Amino acid sequence: MTEHYDVAIIGGGSAGLAALKQLANLGKQAVLIEAGKQVGSKNVSGGILYSKRPKRGSTHNVEDVYENFLSEAPVERKITKYILHAVSKDKEFAIDLTSAHEYQANFAYSVLLNRLNGWFAKQAGEAAEKQGGGIVSGVHVRSITLNDEKTIIETDEIEPFEVKAVIAADGVNSEIAQLTGARPKFTPAQLYQGVKVVVKLPEEIIEQRFGIGPDEGAAHLFSGDITLNHIGGGFLYTNHDTLSVGAVYHYDSLLGRPAEPYTLIDALLKNPMVSEFIKDEVAVKQEIDKSLPKEEQLRIRFAVSKLVKTWNELRDAHYSPAARRKLVEAGKYKSEDEIKARLDSIRNELQTKYATRFVTDYVELEYSAKLVPDGKRCMMKKPYHKNVLFIGDAAGRGVFIGPRIEGINVGIDDAVRAANSVARAIDRNDFSTLGEHYTQQVEESPFTRDMREIDKDYLKTFLDAAKDVPKDIVGQRYGMIFRLMSSGTFRGLAVGFANILGYDKLLPMVESEETYVQVPIEIAERLGQTVTATYTPTIPGVAERIARLKYDDDRQPHIKVLDPESEFMKKLVMLCPTSCYSLEAGKVMLQHEACIECGTCAKETEWRHPRGEKGVIFQYG
Amino acid sequence: MGVTGSAMKELNLAVIVKLEPDFSEGNVSYNADGTLNRAETKSILGPHSAIACSAAFYAKVKYGARISVGTMGPPIADAALAQAQQICDADELHLYSDRLFAGADTWATAETLRAGIAKMQGKMDIVFSGHRASDGETGQTGPQTALKLGYTFLGHVIDYEVDMDRRVVRAKRLITLQGFYDVIEEVEAPLPVFIAIDPSYKPSFNTVSQRLAYEKYQKEAKARVANYKQYLKVFNAQQLEVDPKMVGLPGSPTIVYKVEKIPKAKASRKTEVIDGSNRAELRRVAIKIHEVLGGMVIK
Numbered sequence: 001m002t003e004h005y006d007v008a009i010i011g012g013g014s015a016g017l018a019a020l021k022q023l024a025n026l027g028k029q030a031v032l033i034e035a036g037k038q039v040g041s042k043n044v045s046g047g048i049l050y051s052k053r054p055k056r057g058s059t060h061n062v063e064d065v066y067e068n069f070l071s072e073a074p075v076e077r078k079i080t081k082y083i084l085h086a087v088s089k090d091k092e093f094a095i096d097l098t099s100a101h102e103y104q105a106n107f108a109y110s111v112l113l114n115r116l117n118g119w120f121a122k123q124a125g126e127a128a129e130k131q132g133g134g135i136v137s138g139v140h141v142r143s144i145t146l147n148d149e150k151t152i153i154e155t156d157e158i159e160p161f162e163v164k165a166v167i168a169a170d171g172v173n174s175e176i177a178q179l180t181g182a183r184p185k186f187t188p189a190q191l192y193q194g195v196k197v198v199v200k201l202p203e204e205i206i207e208q209r210f211g212i213g214p215d216e217g218a219a220h221l222f223s224g225d226i227t228l229n230h231i232g233g234g235f236l237y238t239n240h241d242t243l244s245v246g247a248v249y250h251y252d253s254l255l256g257r258p259a260e261p262y263t264l265i266d267a268l269l270k271n272p273m274v275s276e277f278i279k280d281e282v283a284v285k286q287e288i289d290k291s292l293p294k295e296e297q298l299r300i301r302f303a304v305s306k307l308v309k310t311w312n313e314l315r316d317a318h319y320s321p322a323a324r325r326k327l328v329e330a331g332k333y334k335s336e337d338e339i340k341a342r343l344d345s346i347r348n349e350l351q352t353k354y355a356t357r358f359v360t361d362y363v364e365l366e367y368s369a370k371l372v373p374d375g376k377r378c379m380m381k382k383p384y385h386k387n388v389l390f391i392g393d394a395a396g397r398g399v400f401i402g403p404r405i406e407g408i409n410v411g412i413d414d415a416v417r418a419a420n421s422v423a424r425a426i427d428r429n430d431f432s433t434l435g436e437h438y439t440q441q442v443e444e445s446p447f448t449r450d451m452r453e454i455d456k457d458y459l460k461t462f463l464d465a466a467k468d469v470p471k472d473i474v475g476q477r478y479g480m481i482f483r484l485m486s487s488g489t490f491r492g493l494a495v496g497f498a499n500i501l502g503y504d505k506l507l508p509m510v511e512s513e514e515t516y517v518q519v520p521i522e523i524a525e526r527l528g529q530t531v532t533a534t535y536t537p538t539i540p541g542v543a544e545r546i547a548r549l550k551y552d553d554d555r556q557p558h559i560k561v562l563d564p565e566s567e568f569m570k571k572l573v574m575l576c577p578t579s580c581y582s583l584e585a586g587k588v589m590l591q592h593e594a595c596i597e598c599g600t601c602a603k604e605t606e607w608r609h610p611r612g613e614k615g616v617i618f619q620y621g
Numbered sequence: 622m623g624v625t626g627s628a629m630k631e632l633n634l635a636v637i638v639k640l641e642p643d644f645s646e647g648n649v650s651y652n653a654d655g656t657l658n659r660a661e662t663k664s665i666l667g668p669h670s671a672i673a674c675s676a677a678f679y680a681k682v683k684y685g686a687r688i689s690v691g692t693m694g695p696p697i698a699d700a701a702l703a704q705a706q707q708i709c710d711a712d713e714l715h716l717y718s719d720r721l722f723a724g725a726d727t728w729a730t731a732e733t734l735r736a737g738i739a740k741m742q743g744k745m746d747i748v749f750s751g752h753r754a755s756d757g758e759t760g761q762t763g764p765q766t767a768l769k770l771g772y773t774f775l776g777h778v779i780d781y782e783v784d785m786d787r788r789v790v791r792a793k794r795l796i797t798l799q800g801f802y803d804v805i806e807e808v809e810a811p812l813p814v815f816i817a818i819d820p821s822y823k824p825s826f827n828t829v830s831q832r833l834a835y836e837k838y839q840k841e842a843k844a845r846v847a848n849y850k851q852y853l854k855v856f857n858a859q860q861l862e863v864d865p866k867m868v869g870l871p872g873s874p875t876i877v878y879k880v881e882k883i884p885k886a887k888a889s890r891k892t893e894v895i896d897g898s899n900r901a902e903l904r905r906v907a908i909k910i911h912e913v914l915g916g917m918v919i920k
Contacts, residue, residue, distance in 0.1 A: 003829050031829055129837060136832040158827045294894060 015392030015411030016169030022419035024127035040117035051106040060416035075109035076239035077217025086520035091528035114621035173599035174394035182385035188251040190378035196246030202319030224520035272533035286355035367545035369577035375451040384435035417441040554614035560606035632686035633743040638670035640701035666704035669751025674708040679824035691715035710842035724870030731765035767815030
C-alpha cells in the first residue's frame with residue numbers, strides 16, 4: 001500500500017527547511033527527504049546570511065519564517081564591518097564597503113551551516129510533525145514518476161510514496177532537475193567554484209584582532225594577485241570562535257587555465273595580511289626519543305597528548321567570557337584568575353618537562369568546496385516542471401554582483417514563495433496552475449530583479465565607498481563607463497544604458513581578468529601600505545586535509561565517468577578539490593572515496609548524490 | 622498515513638536487560654591477575670540488551686506499543702534502564718533490587734524476572750531478551766524466563782513481523798549448522814511469545830511513516846530519559862511477591878564453584894610500533910605491505 005503525503009521537499013539545506021517550516025506555518029502536511037544521515041552534514045556555505053528590506057517589493061526573510069530566529073538561532077556573529085582589500089604581494093589597500101553591505105539590509109550574520117541548519121531542522125521538523133509530516137534523513141531520492149494524476153517518489157532506502165507536489169531543494173547539482181528534465185546541467189560559465197577552510201581562533205582574540213565587540217563580526221574580501229590571475233577573489237569572515245577563509249572563482253576561468261583549488265586557497269592564506277589575520281599560538285610536540293624504552297615512549301606520548309588537549313580547551317575557555325564564567329560557576333575553578341594560572345602552569349609543564357614548543361602558526365579545522373550558481377547567468381526562467389518547483393541553488397538562484405554575495409537568503413525567499421504557491425494549490429485542490437503561479441511569485445521577488453539588472457542606488461553606494469581610488473587606474477577600457485557611473489548626473493543614464501545592454505553583454509566586459517586582477521594589483525601597488533607577516537603558515541597538503549574530514553564510505557561510487565579521455569575530464573585531475581581523479585595511460589581514473597560532493601566534475605559525468613547516510617559528513621559546513 | 626493498524630489493540634512489550642561492564646578500550650580495567658576489576662570498570666547497558674531494546678522499539682514504531690523494561694541488579698543498575706529507555710522510548714522502567722537476590726544463577730534470576738514481568742502494566746504480548754551477556758555465559762536466562770512465563774520461546778531471531786489481526790508473530794531465525802551452512806528458518810507463533818534476539822539483528826524502517834514515527838519516538842525518548850526516574854519503579858523481594866526460597870542463592874540449583882583461567886597460547890606474531898608521523902618509517906611499512914602482497918600494484 002503506497003503512503004500519501006501532500007508535499008515532498010527534496011533536500012534539507014536552508015532552502016528546503018524553510019519550505020518545510022513555511023508549509024507547516026500554513027498548516028500543510030509536508031515531508032522533507034534528506035540524503036545525509038543528519039540534516040546539515042552536507043551543507044557548505046561561504047557564510048553570510050542576510051535579511052533584506054528592499055525599497056521596491058518585499059523579500060521573505062529568515063526571521064519571518066522562524067519567529068524565534070533572532071532570539072535563539074545559533075548564528076555566529078553579526079557582520080558590522082565589510083572591507084574589500086586590493087592586494088599585491090605585501091601591499092594592501094582597503095576600501096570600506098560597510099555601507100554597501102548594509103544597503104537595504106536588516107542584518108547579516110556569519111553562519112556555519114552544519115549548526116544553523118541543525119537548528120532550522122529542529123524548528124521546521126517540530127512544526128511539520130504537528131501537520132502529520134516531518135523530516136526523513138538518510139534517504140536518497142532515486143527517481144520521480146510524474147503520471148497524469150500521480151506523483152510517485154522512489155528512493156534507495158524506503159518504499160515509494162505518493163505526493164501532490166514536490167519542492168526540489170537539492171542544490172546546485174540537482175538530481176531532480178535532471179530526472180524531470182526541467183533544466184540542463186549548469187555550464188562552467190554559469191558557475192563559481194568555492195573552496196573554504198575553517199580556521200580555529202579563540203573568541204576574544206578574534207574581537208581584539210578585528211576590532212569588533214562581542215557578537216560583532218567582520219567580513220574581509222580580497223582581490224588582486226592572490227587569485228593567481230583567475231577571475232574571482234578571497235574572503236575571510238569572523239565566526240564565534242572560528243574564521244571562514246575561502247576563495248571563489250569563475251569556473252570557466254579555472255577551466256581556461258587549470259589550477260588546483262587548494263593552491264588558490266593556499267595563495268590566499270600565504271598573503272601576509274591573511275596570514276596575520278589567522279595566526280594563533282600553537283603547541284608543537286617534541287619528537288620522542290627513540291632510544292627510550294617502548295613503555296616510556298608511550299607514556300610520554302599519552303601524557304603530552306593529554307596536556308596539549310587540556311591546554312587547548314582551557315585556552316579557548318580563557319578567551320571566552322561565557323566559558324570562563326561557566327567553569328567558575330560549575331566549581332571547577334575558584335576564579336577566572338585561577339583558570340589563567342592553571343593555563344600557564346600546563347604551558348610551563350609542557351615546556352620544561354616535555355620540551356613542547358609554542359609557536360605562531362594557524363589551525364585549520366575543515367576543508368570544504370562547493371559550486372555556486374551565478375544567478376545572473378543561470379537562474380531558471382521557468383523554475384518548475386509540472387508540479388515540481390525548484391528553489392535556491394537547485395533553481396540556479398543567487399545574487400552575486402561584485403562584493404554583493406547573497407545565496408542563503410535568496411533560497412529562503414524562494415522557499416516561502418514555493419510553499420505559498422503549493423499551499424494555495426492544496427486549498428483549491430487544483431495543481432494545474434501551480435508552476436505558473438510560482439513563476440509569477442518568483443518574478444515578483446526583488447532578488448530576481450537583482451539577477452537581471454543593475455541597481456543604480458547600490459552602485460552609487462559602492463562607488464561612493466571607492467571614491468578614493470583614482471579613476472585612471474580603472475583603465476582605458478572602462479574609463480568612460482566608470483566616469484559616467486561615478487557622476488551623479490550621468491549615473492542614471494549609464495545604468496539605463498547598461499541595463500538595455502543586459503547582463504549577458506555587460507558581464508564579459510565587467511567580470512574580466514582586468515577588473516578582478518589587474519586593477520586591484522595596480523591599486524595596491526600605487527596606494528597600498530606594506531603588510532609584513534611575522535611567520536610563515538604551515539599549510540596542510542590536500543591529503544592531510546582529506547584525512548581530517550569524516551566520511552561514511554560507500555563502496556558503490558556515486559559518480560560514473562562517461563568519457564575517460566575527454567579534455568574536460570583531464571582538466572579535472574587538477575580541478576577536483578580533493579584530487580579524486582588521476583591520469584593513467586591517457587585515461588582519467590576516479591577514486592571516489594575522498595569526494596566531497598561539490599559537483600565540479602558533474603558536467604561530463606553521471607553524477608548523483610551518494611546513497612542515504614553515505615559520503616562526506618561536514619562538521620562545520 | 623500514521624501507524625498501520627492504529628485501530629487495533631496496541632502491543633504490550635517487555636524487555637529484560639542486564640547491566641554489564643563496559644569492555645571498550647579506555648573504560649575497562651583489569652586486576653594484576655588478569656581478572657576484571659569491577660570497581661574500576663564503568664558499567665553500561667550490555668550490548669546484547671541494547672539490541673533487544675532496538676527490537677522492541679521496532680514494534681513500537683511499526684505497530685504502536687507500550688514498552689516496559691526490567692532488570693535485576695544493584696541500585697546502580699538504573700543507569701542501564703536509562704540507557705535502555707533512550708533506545709526504545711520505554712513507558713515503564715523496573716528495577717528488581719534486593720540483597721535476597723544476590724548469588725542468583727540463571728534459574729533464580731528467571732524467577733525474579735518472571736515475577737517482575739507479572740508486575741508490569743498490562744499482559745505482555747512479547748518479551749525480548751538479548752542473546753547472551755558479555756560478562757558470563759548466561760544466555761539461558763531468557764529461555765528459562767520464557768519457560769516460567771509459559772510463553773513460546775523463539776531464539777536467534779534476526780527479523781520479525783506481527784500480524785495484528787491474527788495476533789501472531791512471524792519470525793526469522795538464524796540457525797548455524799556448524800561445519801555445514803547457515804539456514805534462516807521462518808516460524809509463526811501465536812502471541813504471547815518470548816524472543817531472544819540474535820546479535821546480527823538490525824531493524825529497518827522502510828516507509829515514510831515509520832521513519833517519521835522513528836524520529837518522533839527518538840525525540841520523545843530523549844525527553845523521557847532526562848527524567849527517567851519518573852518512569853522508574855524499584856521492587857524488593859517482598860514487593861515482587863516472590864518466594865525467598867525460589868530466588869537468590871537459595872533458589873539457585875547451580876553455583877559457580879571454581880573459575881579456572883585457560884592459559885593463553887603465546888602469540889607467534891612479532892609486533893613493532895611505528896611512528897605514524899615519520900615518513901621514512903611509513904615508507905618502510907608500505908614496502909613491507911608491498912612485499913607481503915607479492916608485488917601487487919598499490920596506488
